[in-house]
Amino acid sequence: MKTWTVINRTTRRHEPSGTVLVKDPHTRSCWLVEGGPVMDALSSVGHESLPAARAAVESAWSQLDATAAEPVTKPEHDTPVTDRPDEATPLAPIRFDAPGPTGEVLPEVPNTAAVYLASLADGPGRAAMRSTLGQVAIMLGCPSADACPWHALRHRHVVELRTRLADRYAPAAANKALSAIRGTLRAAWRLGVIPTDDYQRAIDVKAVPGSRLPAGRALDAGEITALFRACADRTPSGARDAAAFSLMFGCGLRRAEAVAVGIDDYDPESGALRIIGKGNKERTVYAMNGGRTAVNAWIALRGDAPGPLLTPVSRAGVVDVRPMTAQAIMMRLRHRAKQANIGHCSPHDLRRSFVSTALESGADLAMVQALAGHASPTTTARYDRRPETAKAAAAKLVHVPFVAPVSRRTAPGKKTSHKRSRSA
Numbered sequence: 001m002k003t004w005t006v007i008n009r010t011t012r013r014h015e016p017s018g019t020v021l022v023k024d025p026h027t028r029s030c031w032l033v034e035g036g037p038v039m040d041a042l043s044s045v046g047h048e049s050l051p052a053a054r055a056a057v058e059s060a061w062s063q064l065d066a067t068a069a070e071p072v073t074k075p076e077h078d079t080p081v082t083d084r085p086d087e088a089t090p091l092a093p094i095r096f097d098a099p100g101p102t103g104e105v106l107p108e109v110p111n112t113a114a115v116y117l118a119s120l121a122d123g124p125g126r127a128a129m130r131s132t133l134g135q136v137a138i139m140l141g142c143p144s145a146d147a148c149p150w151h152a153l154r155h156r157h158v159v160e161l162r163t164r165l166a167d168r169y170a171p172a173a174a175n176k177a178l179s180a181i182r183g184t185l186r187a188a189w190r191l192g193v194i195p196t197d198d199y200q201r202a203i204d205v206k207a208v209p210g211s212r213l214p215a216g217r218a219l220d221a222g223e224i225t226a227l228f229r230a231c232a233d234r235t236p237s238g239a240r241d242a243a244a245f246s247l248m249f250g251c252g253l254r255r256a257e258a259v260a261v262g263i264d265d266y267d268p269e270s271g272a273l274r275i276i277g278k279g280n281k282e283r284t285v286y287a288m289n290g291g292r293t294a295v296n297a298w299i300a301l302r303g304d305a306p307g308p309l310l311t312p313v314s315r316a317g318v319v320d321v322r323p324m325t326a327q328a329i330m331m332r333l334r335h336r337a338k339q340a341n342i343g344h345c346s347p348h349d350l351r352r353s354f355v356s357t358a359l360e361s362g363a364d365l366a367m368v369q370a371l372a373g374h375a376s377p378t379t380t381a382r383y384d385r386r387p388e389t390a391k392a393a394a395a396k397l398v399h400v401p402f403v404a405p406v407s408r409r410t411a412p413g414k415k416t417s418h419k420r421s422r423s424a
Contacts, residue, residue, distance in 0.1 A: 113137075113145040116180075116187040121280055124256060124326075132180045139164060151188040153181070155201040162205050171210040178205065216349050218356040218385030219342065224249065226340040228294075236301050237313040241332050243298035244310050247273070248329075248347055250291030252354035252372045254278075255326040255347040261309045268296050277373040285371050355383035360390055 113133050120126040133145035139161060142148035158181060165174035182203045189199040219227070231242040247258045257277050265274040271292035273285050287295050295309075302311060307321040312328070314320065330347055337345050351372070358368045369380040 110191060110193075111146050112150045112188040112191060112193070113148065113184050115191065116184045119183075119187070121278070123278070125278065128176075129180050129183075132177050133184065136161065136177055136181060150181075150184045151191075151193040153185060153202055154198055155204065158202050158205050162208065166208045170212045171208045172212065174208040178207065214382050214385075216346065216352050216385070218353040219249075219345060219349060223340070223342040223345075224353065226342050227336055228290075230336045230339040235313075236317045236319055237332075239294075239298045239301050240310060240313055240319075241336055242294045244329055244332065245336075245350060246287060246291035246294040247310075248350035249354055250287055250289075250294075251285040252351050252358075252368075253285070254351060254373075255329045257373075258347075259308065259310055259324045259326055259329060263299070263302075263304065263307060263309050266295065266299075266309055268292075268299065271295075275373070279375070281373065283370065283373050352383045352385050355380060356385045359384055360386050 117126055117130055117133075120129060130145065133148075137143070137145045137148040140148055140153075140157070158178075161181065162174070162178060165177050168174075169177070185194065185199055185202050188194045189196065194202075227245060228242055231238045231245065244258055247253045247261065248255065251273060253261075253273075253275065254277065257275050261273060261275065266272070266287075271287040273287060274282065275285055276282050299309075302309075302319050302321070305321050308323045310324050310329075311322060312320045312324055326347075333345065333347055333350075337343070355368055355372055358371070359365065365377050365380060369377045372380055372383070374380045
């Protein structure tokens with residue numbers, strides 16, 4: 001028999017009985033209905049199809065609208081929650097008005113998820129954590145992170161979340177979600193809406209053990225050459241693309257860092273670039289050899305007008321001095337990779353290629369870490385994509401002083417006598 005699951009509860013003006021978000025367990029579509037008579041109408045057709053339930057809800061709404069003393073605001077139907085059904089399975093609903101373990105009623109609180117996200121640096125990291133919290137909120141039975149009562153989470157909820165995350169995601173992704181949960185609970189504790197004891201118990205959950213092979217790949221020398229050869233088409237866009245790829249492969253920049261470089265941050269004489277990377281950390285990298293030549297060739301076409309170093313170029317070849325997006329860099333790399341016939345590669349693969357090539361050429365790990373802007377050398381080591389031949393070459397550097405045993409040879413003209421030992 002089909003049953004309907006109430007996965008969220010909110011209050012709206014003109015709706016004293018509240019609004020409930022209902023999930024169809026078969027089609028996994030979520031939609032809002034009014035509590036009271038409308039919910040009763042929905043329960044009466046719990047074993048029928050979704051269209052029949054909608055018809056019953058519409059009828060109940062009409063009756064409510066006719067008998068209401070003032071107009072009732074009808075919530076919208078077909079509110080999508082997620083396009084990934086395997087992530088839409090909710091836990092037991094957690095409500096703002098749910099009593100705590102001692103019987104107290106938890107008050108309505110500020111948006112703790114928004115407070116936590118605001119504490120993060122603006123950029124891809126914050127967007128990734130927002131997406132992660134949204135998926136966790138769906139697992140908790142809430143339509144979004146903003147609608148989730150994070151202050152009501154207790155140890156049992158986080159433990160169950162950890163179990164589901166470990167079953168569904170790789171260890172790194174699961175631990176990232178647990179980190180987002182801890183950060184949101186910390187924001188709730190700082191706002192004073194979760195008791196200290198409950199907060200300490202809720203965050204006292206171990207990380208998910210294990211690891212997976214790192215994603216991405218490093219481009220070999222032939223692929224890198226083919227990529228830059230595809231940019232040598234004597235067009236302004238080709239020069240711009242070559243400069244962008246030089247920053248990512250030759251300097252190890254992230255694509256967001258590459259588009260954020262201003263022309264004033266570059267010294268054409270030394271090739272030095274001033275970069276402000278993740279965590280608002282500033283570092284200096286160097287475009288050397290062919291990389292500096294590629295950047296200088298692009299600046300000769302772009303001009304020295306103030307603004308970003310990398311700019312859009314129209315189809316007519318007109319340079320528009322305004323910022324490019326990180327997504328545009330990715331699309332340009334896909335286009336050039338297709339022209340070079342080198343297979344799929346991402347901007348971060350160029351960054352991995354920088355780390356791998358620098359380490360293979362004998363650069364110190366700590367120096368490569370500083371150039372890449374990593375907080376830990378462990379992260380830099382994970383970017384190493386050198387082939388197995390490099391490991392074999394490293395193994396050859398270690399000499400094993402093995403000495404073969406000398407065999408005993410019988411002197412010529414002598415016979416070896418074998419005496420039996422007599423038993424006593």
